Amino acid sequence: MNNTPALITACITHYYKEFHLSVELHLPNAGITVLFGPSGSGKTTLLRCIAGLEHAQQGVIKINGDVWQDSAAGVFLPTYQRPLGYVFQEANLFSHLTVRENLNFGLKRLKAKSDTPEYHHILDLLGIRQLLDRMPARLSGGEKQRVAIARALVLQPCCLLMDEPLAALDFKRKQEILPFLRRLNQELTIPILYVTHAQQEVAQLADYLVVLEAGKVQASGFLSDTLSRVDLPLAQDRDASTVWNTTLLEHETEFHLTRVAFAGGTLSLPALTAKIGTPLRVQIYARDVSIVLEVPLATSILNVLPALITDIADGERGQSIVQLRVGQEVLLAHITRKSVLMLMLSIGNTVFVQIKGMSMLN
Amino acid sequence: MLTAADFATLLLTFNVASLATMFMLLFGTPLAWWLARTQSRWRGIINAVVALPLVLPPTVLGFYLLVFLGKNGLVGEFTTWLGIGTLPFTFAGLVVASVLYSLPFVVQPLHTAFLSIGQQPLEAAASLRASPLDTFFSVVLPQSKAGFLTATILGFAHTVGEFGVVLMVGGNIPDKTRVVSVQIYNHVEALEYTQAHWLAGGLLGFSFTVLFILYSVLNTTPHVK
Numbered sequence: 001m002n003n004t005p006a007l008i009t010a011c012i013t014h015y016y017k018e019f020h021l022s023v024e025l026h027l028p029n030a031g032i033t034v035l036f037g038p039s040g041s042g043k044t045t046l047l048r049c050i051a052g053l054e055h056a057q058q059g060v061i062k063i064n065g066d067v068w069q070d071s072a073a074g075v076f077l078p079t080y081q082r083p084l085g086y087v088f089q090e091a092n093l094f095s096h097l098t099v100r101e102n103l104n105f106g107l108k109r110l111k112a113k114s115d116t117p118e119y120h121h122i123l124d125l126l127g128i129r130q131l132l133d134r135m136p137a138r139l140s141g142g143e144k145q146r147v148a149i150a151r152a153l154v155l156q157p158c159c160l161l162m163d164e165p166l167a168a169l170d171f172k173r174k175q176e177i178l179p180f181l182r183r184l185n186q187e188l189t190i191p192i193l194y195v196t197h198a199q200q201e202v203a204q205l206a207d208y209l210v211v212l213e214a215g216k217v218q219a220s221g222f223l224s225d226t227l228s229r230v231d232l233p234l235a236q237d238r239d240a241s242t243v244w245n246t247t248l249l250e251h252e253t254e255f256h257l258t259r260v261a262f263a264g265g266t267l268s269l270p271a272l273t274a275k276i277g278t279p280l281r282v283q284i285y286a287r288d289v290s291i292v293l294e295v296p297l298a299t300s301i302l303n304v305l306p307a308l309i310t311d312i313a314d315g316e317r318g319q320s321i322v323q324l325r326v327g328q329e330v331l332l333a334h335i336t337r338k339s340v341l342m343l344m345l346s347i348g349n350t351v352f353v354q355i356k357g358m359s360m361l362n
Numbered sequence: 363m364l365t366a367a368d369f370a371t372l373l374l375t376f377n378v379a380s381l382a383t384m385f386m387l388l389f390g391t392p393l394a395w396w397l398a399r400t401q402s403r404w405r406g407i408i409n410a411v412v413a414l415p416l417v418l419p420p421t422v423l424g425f426y427l428l429v430f431l432g433k434n435g436l437v438g439e440f441t442t443w444l445g446i447g448t449l450p451f452t453f454a455g456l457v458v459a460s461v462l463y464s465l466p467f468v469v470q471p472l473h474t475a476f477l478s479i480g481q482q483p484l485e486a487a488a489s490l491r492a493s494p495l496d497t498f499f500s501v502v503l504p505q506s507k508a509g510f511l512t513a514t515i516l517g518f519a520h521t522v523g524e525f526g527v528v529l530m531v532g533g534n535i536p537d538k539t540r541v542v543s544v545q546i547y548n549h550v551e552a553l554e555y556t557q558a559h560w561l562a563g564g565l566l567g568f569s570f571t572v573l574f575i576l577y578s579v580l581n582t583t584p585h586v587k
C-alpha cells in the first residue's frame with residue numbers, strides 16, 4: 001500500500017445554513033486518527049469535505065502532497081478522482097449487485113485485477129470469503145459493514161475515511177467489527193480517518209485524536225496527550241480514561257495474573273491468554289486511580305506506581321482532575337477536592353498512584 | 363370480424379405508440395433525472411408543464427398543437443423552412459402530439475424511481491471511482507428497472523388509448539392518422555356495433571393484460587437471491 005509517511009492537511013471553512021465549520025488540521029498519515037465530537041460538531045461534514053462529497057467553500061486539502069482542493073487556485077478534484085476509500089454509516093452496498101460484484105465495482109474502474117494476494121488477504125482479514133455470492137439483502141448488518149470496508153480497501157486507497165461505521169450496529173455487531181478495525185490498522189499500513197461520537201471507540205481505536213466542538217477544533221494530538229488534557233470535557237467525563245501501550249511480559253500462573261510492561265514500569269492484570277511479547281492496549285479509568293503520598297506498607301492493590309503531578313483542574317461537584325506522569329505514560333485521576341487539599345497536592349509533587357482496575361482493549 | 367381497414371388502424375396505432383414511447387424514454391429519462399436532482403428554481407415550472415396533460419382536456423392540447431404546428435404557427439414556419447412541410451394531419455405530427463400528451467406517464471414513474479434511489483448509492487459509486495455518467499448507467503439504471511418498466515408500459519398504453527389529441531392534430535385519414543380509438547368512433551357513428559365490439563373488446567383485453575403483467579412483475583421482490 002502506501003509506504004511514504006506524509007501528512008494529511010485539511011484547512012477549510014464551510015458554511016451551511018446556520019452551521020459554520022472552520023478547521024486547520026495537519027494529521028499524521030499513519031495509524032488511526034479519530035475525529036471525535038458530539039452530533040452537530042461538524043466531524044462528518046469535515047470528513048465529507050475531505051472526500052469531496054461536500055464542496056467546502058474555502059480551503060486547502062492535501063494528501064501526501066497531492067492537492068485535492070485549493071480554492072485559491074480554483075482546484076477541486078471530484079470524489080471519483082480522489083484515490084480514497086470511504087465507509088459510510090450505513091454500509092451502502094449496491095443492492096442490485098452480489099457481494100463479489102460490489103467488491104469488484106471499483107477495481108473494474110481502475111482496470112485492476114481482483115485475483116491478487118492483497119485482494120485475498122483483505123477477504124480473509126474481514127472474514128467475508130463465504131459471502132461472495134450473496135446479495136446484500138441477505139447479509140446481517142455486521143456482514144454488510146465488513147463487505148463495505150473490504151470494498152473500499154481492495155482499491156488500495158491512500159487513506160480510508162470512515163463515517164461512524166459502527167453507529168448503525170447493535171452492541172454485539174460492534175464487538176464483531178472492532179477487532180477487524182484494529183487488525184486492519186496493524187496489518188495494512190493504511191492511515192484511517194475515523195469519525196465517531198462514542199468515547200469507547202476512541203479509546204479502542206485512536207492513535208491520534210481530534211476533538212471537534214461547534215465546527216471548531218478543540219484539541220488535536222496523540223491519544224494520551226489529548227485524553228489527559230484536564231481543560232477538555234473528555235477529562236471531566238465520568239468515563240474519562242487514558243490508554244497505555246504495553247507489551248505482555250510474563251504470566252504468573254499460580255496467581256492467575258499477567259504482567260505487562262509500559263514505558264517506565266510494569267502492571268499486573270488478571271490472567272490473559274495472549275503470548276509473551278504481544279502488544280496490548282490498556283485502558284485506565286480516572287475513577288479507578290487514587291493517590292497516596294508514600295508507598296503504602298500494606299495494601300491489597302497490586303499496582304502502586306510512582307508518579308509526578310503535571311496538572312490539576314477542578315471538575316464538577318467537588319471533584320478534582322489530576323494529571324500525572326508515570327514513566328513515559330500519562331494518567332488521569334478523579335479524586336475529591338477535599339483530598340487534594342488534605343494531601344496538599346500541587347503541580348510538581350511526586351506521589352504514588354494506586355490503580356484499582358483496568359481493562360484490555362484488544 | 364375485423365376488416366382489413368381495422369387491421370390497418372391496429373398496425374398504425376402500434377407504430378405510433380412504439381415510436382412515441384421510444385422518444386418519451388429518450389427525452390423523459392434525462393428530464394426525470396434532472397427533476398430528481400436539481401435544486402434549480404425552474405424545477406417547479408418544468409414539473410408543472412410536464413404534468414399539464416394529466417389535467418388538461420386533450421382537445422385543448424390538440425388545439426394548441428394544431429395552432430403551433432400549423433402553417434402559420436411558430437413551429438410550423440420552422441418545419442416549413444426546413445423543407446419538411448407542416449406536421450398536422452401527418453404520421454409524424456401524430457407521434458409528436460403523442461409524445462407531448464403521454465410524457466407525464468413516462469416522466470413521473472421515472473422521477474419517483476430516481477428519487478427513491480437517494481443520494482447514498484451515488485456517493486458510494488463516487489467513492490469507488492465511478493464518474494457521474496458511469497454511475498448513472500451502472501447504478502441508477504439497474505436500480506430503476508421497475509420504474510422503467512412502469513414508464514414504458516404506461517406511456518405505450520396511454521398513447522394507444524388517446525382520442526382527443528389524435529382527432530385534433532391527426533384527423534381521421536386512413537392509413538396515415540386513423541388509429542384504433544378513432545376507428546371505434548367511426549364504427550359507432552356508422553352503427554357497426556359488431557366491429558366496434560371487436561376493437562373495443564380487444565383494447566380492453568390489451569389494457570387489462572398489460573396492467574396485470576405489470577403489477578405481477580412489480581410485486582415480486584427484486585434484488586434478492
